[in-house]
Amino acid sequence: MTKPAVDRIRDRIEAFIAEVMALMVDAKQARAVKTPSRAAVRAAEAPRRTRAAAQPTRKDTGATPGGKRSGGELDLVQESLLEVIELNPGQRMEELGRLMRMPTKELTLPMKKLLADRRVRTTGQKRATAYFAR
Numbered sequence: 001m002t003k004p005a006v007d008r009i010r011d012r013i014e015a016f017i018a019e020v021m022a023l024m025v026d027a028k029q030a031r032a033v034k035t036p037s038r039a040a041v042r043a044a045e046a047p048r049r050t051r052a053a054a055q056p057t058r059k060d061t062g063a064t065p066g067g068k069r070s071g072g073e074l075d076l077v078q079e080s081l082l083e084v085i086e087l088n089p090g091q092r093m094e095e096l097g098r099l100m101r102m103p104t105k106e107l108t109l110p111m112k113k114l115l116a117d118r119r120v121r122t123t124g125q126k127r128a129t130a131y132f133a134r
Helices: 003-032 038-045 071-087 093-100 104-116
Strands: 120-123 130-133
Touching (some): 038 071, 093 104
């Protein structure tokens, strides 16, 4: 091949690589933008309930009360809990349970996993612990 042909091929390859890199950057930025789920938005917009009506109701998941949850179910609860924390920073576990309409007993394991993954940070101690998304 002649020198001009090699230069044209090299220019096209470099242009192709630059285009692919730009697409990768755009895709990475699109993934970084989070949109909250409908459940998280509803929980954030839910009016405060009175103490009598504040008891959370168990979602009908088909699982028996006190039974072991599947990994997929735990992941769903964990992601929903993180979205609620992002929309309502500084809430205590009782408040999060009310917002998600789940007993706090069912939220402790997903919360422990979020804390272990360093996706949530806390302030305070015991019942005064407030949760914030990182």
